[in-house]
Amino acid sequence: MANAVAIAEPGPRTWGRGLSTFLYRRSTLYLFLLLLPPLLWLGTVYLGSLFALLMQSFYAIDEFTARVVPKVTLATYKQLISHPANIDIILRTLSMAVAVTIASAIVAFPIANYMGRYASPRMKAFFYVGVMLPMWTSYLVKVYAWRLILAKQGILNWALSAVGLDGVLATVLQTPVVGGPSLASSYFGMFIVFVYMWLPFMILPLAAALERVPQSLIQASADLGAHPRQTFWGVVVPLALPGLAAGSVFTFSLTLGDYIIPSVVGAPGYFIGMMVYQQQGTAGNIPLAAAFSVVPIVLIAIYLALARRAGALDAL
Amino acid sequence: MSAAIEFRNVARQFGAVRAVDNVSLSIAPGEFFALLGPSGSGKTTCLRLIAGFEQPTSGQVLLDGADVTHVPPYERNVNTVFQDYALFPHMSVAENVAYGLRVRRVAPEERRKRAKEMLALVQLEGLGERSPAQLSGGQKQRVALARALINHPAVLLLDEPLGALDLKLREAMQIELKNLQRKLQITFVYVTHDQGEALSMADRVAVFDRGRIEQLDTPRGLYTRPHTSFVARFVGGANVIEGELARTLSGNARAFAIRPEMMSLDGAAAGNGRVSCEATVIDIQYHGSSSRWQLRAPDGTVLAVMRPETGAASDGHPVGSRVRVSWSPEHMVPLAETG
Numbered sequence: 001m002a003n004a005v006a007i008a009e010p011g012p013r014t015w016g017r018g019l020s021t022f023l024y025r026r027s028t029l030y031l032f033l034l035l036l037p038p039l040l041w042l043g044t045v046y047l048g049s050l051f052a053l054l055m056q057s058f059y060a061i062d063e064f065t066a067r068v069v070p071k072v073t074l075a076t077y078k079q080l081i082s083h084p085a086n087i088d089i090i091l092r093t094l095s096m097a098v099a100v101t102i103a104s105a106i107v108a109f110p111i112a113n114y115m116g117r118y119a120s121p122r123m124k125a126f127f128y129v130g131v132m133l134p135m136w137t138s139y140l141v142k143v144y145a146w147r148l149i150l151a152k153q154g155i156l157n158w159a160l161s162a163v164g165l166d167g168v169l170a171t172v173l174q175t176p177v178v179g180g181p182s183l184a185s186s187y188f189g190m191f192i193v194f195v196y197m198w199l200p201f202m203i204l205p206l207a208a209a210l211e212r213v214p215q216s217l218i219q220a221s222a223d224l225g226a227h228p229r230q231t232f233w234g235v236v237v238p239l240a241l242p243g244l245a246a247g248s249v250f251t252f253s254l255t256l257g258d259y260i261i262p263s264v265v266g267a268p269g270y271f272i273g274m275m276v277y278q279q280q281g282t283a284g285n286i287p288l289a290a291a292f293s294v295v296p297i298v299l300i301a302i303y304l305a306l307a308r309r310a311g312a313l314d315a316l
Numbered sequence: 317m318s319a320a321i322e323f324r325n326v327a328r329q330f331g332a333v334r335a336v337d338n339v340s341l342s343i344a345p346g347e348f349f350a351l352l353g354p355s356g357s358g359k360t361t362c363l364r365l366i367a368g369f370e371q372p373t374s375g376q377v378l379l380d381g382a383d384v385t386h387v388p389p390y391e392r393n394v395n396t397v398f399q400d401y402a403l404f405p406h407m408s409v410a411e412n413v414a415y416g417l418r419v420r421r422v423a424p425e426e427r428r429k430r431a432k433e434m435l436a437l438v439q440l441e442g443l444g445e446r447s448p449a450q451l452s453g454g455q456k457q458r459v460a461l462a463r464a465l466i467n468h469p470a471v472l473l474l475d476e477p478l479g480a481l482d483l484k485l486r487e488a489m490q491i492e493l494k495n496l497q498r499k500l501q502i503t504f505v506y507v508t509h510d511q512g513e514a515l516s517m518a519d520r521v522a523v524f525d526r527g528r529i530e531q532l533d534t535p536r537g538l539y540t541r542p543h544t545s546f547v548a549r550f551v552g553g554a555n556v557i558e559g560e561l562a563r564t565l566s567g568n569a570r571a572f573a574i575r576p577e578m579m580s581l582d583g584a585a586a587g588n589g590r591v592s593c594e595a596t597v598i599d600i601q602y603h604g605s606s607s608r609w610q611l612r613a614p615d616g617t618v619l620a621v622m623r624p625e626t627g628a629a630s631d632g633h634p635v636g637s638r639v640r641v642s643w644s645p646e647h648m649v650p651l652a653e654t655g
Contacts, residue, residue, distance in 0.1 A: 214400075214402065216398050216399075216400055216402040217402050217404060219367075219369050219389070219396075219398070219402070220396070220398055220402035220404075220463075221404075221415070221419075222368075222369075222388065222389040222390045223367055223368075223369075223389050223390075223394075223395055223396045223464075224390075224395065224415050224416035224419060224463065224464075224467065225390050225416050225419050225420055225467060226390055226415075226419040227390055227419070228390075230419045234415075234418075234419070235404060238406045239405070239406060
């Protein structure tokens with residue numbers, strides 16, 4: 001019986017086995033080899049290009065030759081913040097990003113809550129596909145479709161007047177700043193399109209976070225006398241905050257950086273993304289374009305610092 | 317005085333599975349009551365029915381005489397110590413303990429004061445500011461206990477509370493829990509699959525198997541007078557002898573139980589009105605103060621014999637040798653036919 005059990009019978013000595021044994025003994029070297037390709041990718045392609053961008057923003061353009069002078073200077077940043085129009089663009093983009101993030105969180109929460117905590121496995125699969133399906137279609141097609149939907153002769157206008165709510169729409173459109181001649185040419189319409197576009201990025205991390213809230217914590221809360229509403233605000237929401245933080249970083253940064261939606265839908269005011277596009281394209285001022293694209297990075301860093309301070313990342 | 321907890325023909329069905337099958341029981345105020353059984357026997361479902369996390373498919377659950385069958389958990393004067401402790405990770409230890417007061421809108425100073433008292437009761441003074449993640453298993457256990465006791469519940473439910481602790485700590489906590497229960501005079505309902513734990517702590521034990529109560533008795537009663545072969549085996553680790561061997565040994569075909577420590581391998585002790593039978597030694601396990609012998613009777617039944625460890629290794633009975641095992645007839649416990 002004992003003879004029948006072959007214990008670690010060494011196979012034929014091959015080159016591959018020798019290498020495996022060598023790497024097994026030197027686990028640090030093995031880890032290094034394993035990490036080298038992704039580190040190169042992350043280092044050169046991601047961080048490297050980001051660093052190059054950052055460097056560009058510290059150069060300035062020669063007014064006469066329109067060429068970038070590779071000398072470190074704060075002149076470009078001075079140019080960025082000294083023009084009131086630029087400040088307007090930053091504030092406009094920031095306000096839109098904040099509004100879109102808040103609205104996405106409010107719309108996403110009930111859906112994510114259902115997906116993460118109540119749906120049966122079949123229903124959950126259906127919802128995940130439903131949430132992601134729109135992301136598989138062309139971004140441009142969706143944006144142009146929205147322009148038609150929101151247009152004065154569009155389906156939304158028609159549907160609202162069919163149910164007698166055209167008065168409400170008129171009131172919204174008469175609101176200063178967010179209103180306009182039609183939804184398609186107002187900031188409110190642009191806001192709707194942004195929320196539609198980025199909603200999946202809020203729902204998915206939020207649903208994942210809610211799914212991880214242990215059932216026993218919900219029961220412990222009820223057991224200790226908490227009504228469902230108290231359990232929701234005292235246990236479920238705090239434990240979902242990391243998901244909310246992750247989702248809001250997506251919606252916030254995507255809104256800050258987008259230039260297609262503001263140029264297709266909404267009022268004619270410039271957004272940061274459009275400025276980057278224009279400065280590096282038609283205007284040919286690469287340093288200013290770089291400085292503009294540093295703005296969202298700084299804003300997101302501030303946002304994350306605030307979120308961390310508020311304890312939103314504690315339960316990570 | 318009405319019972320602290322009463323089940324009237326309670327059943328709970330999950331799909332085709334009857335997790336709890338027509339259970340009736342009554343637990344007196346201040347009693348330490350254990351629900352004992354293997355996993356899947358329905359004991360935890362019973363606990364969840366008392367807490368209100370489950371609702372019975374049929375039957376009634378009463379707390380202190382009032383029908384609470386459809387009352388939600390947050391309106392029952394019952395608190396639970398969860399198996400995984402279920403401490404809120406986003407709150408400090410003190411906030412966890414005070415949670416039951418917070419949801420009842422008790423003022424913050426009062427909350428702090430009482431949380432401090434509860435932490436002192438479970439000997440965790442000064443750990444209030446820590447986060448649950450910084451505590452050891454035993455400390456988490458105490459926090460869960462303090463949190464469950466802060467609302468002065470009439471009944472405390474404990475779901476395998478010591479399951480995750482190591483042996484030494486488990487024994488210390490058993491004594492502490494028992495003392496706490498005596499001091500607070502609260503009804504404890506304790507779910508466990510460890511018969512030693514149930515026997516040493518509880519006033520009465522309900523032994524569960526396949527959703528039914530096999531026997532509800534005092535620990536001594538369960539151990540010395542098991543009614544069914546399941547209880548004899550699960551609680552006492554007793555030998556159950558049935559069929560032809562039972563007929564040969566006791567004179568009738570009714571199965572009986574005989575506990576390993578009541579059996580002797582001493583050849584000279586056989587006779588004198590003792591029941592005896594021939595058997596082959598198949599294994600000897602050394603346990604320190606005693607040894608556990610596995611014997612095979614002529615019909616193939618495996619018998620366990622506990623032998624105090626006094627002399628040499630096997631007293632000249634090596635594995636494979638034949639021995640005569642004997643016991644006094646009054647230690648034989650006749651069993652019900654079922655089981």
